[in-house]
Amino acid sequence: MRIKRGKQYKKTVMFYKTNFNFQEPYEIILDGNFIQYCAKLHWNVKEMLMKLVGGIVHIKLSPCVYRELKDLHKSDKLIAGTINIAKSFRQDECKHEEILTPTECILKMIGKKNRHHYFVATQDVSLRETLRKIPSVPLIYFKHGLMTLDPPSEVSLIKCQRKEKIKLKPESSEKANLKLMLKNARIEKREEERQEKESLYQDKDFKKMKIELGVKRKAKGPNPLSCKKKQKIEDEEAPSAIKKIRRKRKPKDSSTQLTNNPSEGNEESIIQE
Template identity: 30%
Template sequence: MRFKKQKRHRKTVRFFTACFGFREPFKVLCDGTFVHHLITNRITPADTALANVLGAPVKLFTTRCILAELKSLGDSYNESLNAAQTLATARCDHEKRKSAVNCVADVIGENNSEHFFVATQDAELRKNLQEVPGVPLVFGLRNALLLEQPSAFQRQFLKSSEEARSRMTDREYKLLNMTRKNVASEELNNSSDVPDVNGNHAFAGKLIQTSTRKNIEDVKDKVQFKRKRAKGPNPLSCKKKKPRPSTNTAATGKDNSKINTTDSDTTKRSRSRKRKRSGKSNKVEETA
């Protein structure tokens, strides 16, 4: 739950910094009710607690009217008065003392030019400040501090201002028309000085030339993609070719004949040497 709350606070702070120009360190305008809430719930130090909520260093401010109102409330608010006197005082320019609600409304003005975060426990004041664009609100709930999300009016104001910024104003539209007329008149004056053979102005020819030049430049500027073609195999990954043996029929015939003759002689000799005479023939010779 705590993670979701911190994520929501970061999103709200990012909204006001991106859309309304809030910058660090953030300035927080505290009224008497908020200071009293911090003292009663022992949320101290206040600057570190607010810095944890906003995710950035802060500077705390109050006004002379708020201090005078705390002083008039009696002894029960003496501790809150002492804590508020340690804060920086924002300029309110009120000769006579006003209520804290009116003083804060005057300091904020119509568009919160000083970029104040307003910290208050007054529900009515928070409701009124939600109708002012660019005013983030901080309030306390028991011992926790919360940052209100942007109101529907603030979101609608931002959307309408973005739409108005994207369109041309009446003054810009008039200036654009004047420049167009001046350029057109200059081109007509330049073209009227050079008549054509048929009596027509050369303005049309110039327009054709400029259009053709633009077409040629567009063609040159276009990126020309190369077609992928089939490539040969990687020579480093291929095996080397083995040399083929020579096939000469004449040489092979002579060699084969020699080999055959030698083989036949060796076979004959081996057979003749291994041949043995039988014993019967010896016996016949002896008897004879």
């Protein structure tokens, strides 16, 4: 057995131990096809099953399976050594009175919930498919000449998840405590709301009294958000902004200029002379 396969088988066995209370010694029900395959390979069935499961094993064989093997042995349809291997195992009495086929007998032993925690070793494909629909049924079979332990089916995984959810739910005693805690929390919340309302009403009454007594309200300043911001003028742009106003002078007449300037008049008189 390879290391990887051995680790996987240990995980599957631990899954059934932790979730469905499987305990040593593990009880394994054998099918006629499985015994015949072991006789073909010349394997020691008990030793191989102990290595596979990793613990002590009790092998069980139902009288219905043994009866079928006997009939096949009489008709020489069995592999040599199959009946001798079947005789070495313990046979438990069937609970049913009527004669049934081996598959029907194994299904009756397992039931709907596998309360006795049986492993089932079989080579019948149809039987394996029906057993996979029942939760907590570990299956053993030969695949490519190797004894393998089937991983947990979807039904068993779903049941495991349901069990975990049930464990997380509160018990009856815890439920009563939770109800009391919720009730107290509601009462406290209501009390806080009532106190807040009272404080609001008191503030309103106080404001009314102020108005009646004639207490003036303080003048509030303008809302800074509604006011326009002052525009700052930069120092560089200041001289360009302020422009000088120049006055236009009217041109004076020649007559007025002569009369006004005495020096110019004297010059003219000197020239005449």
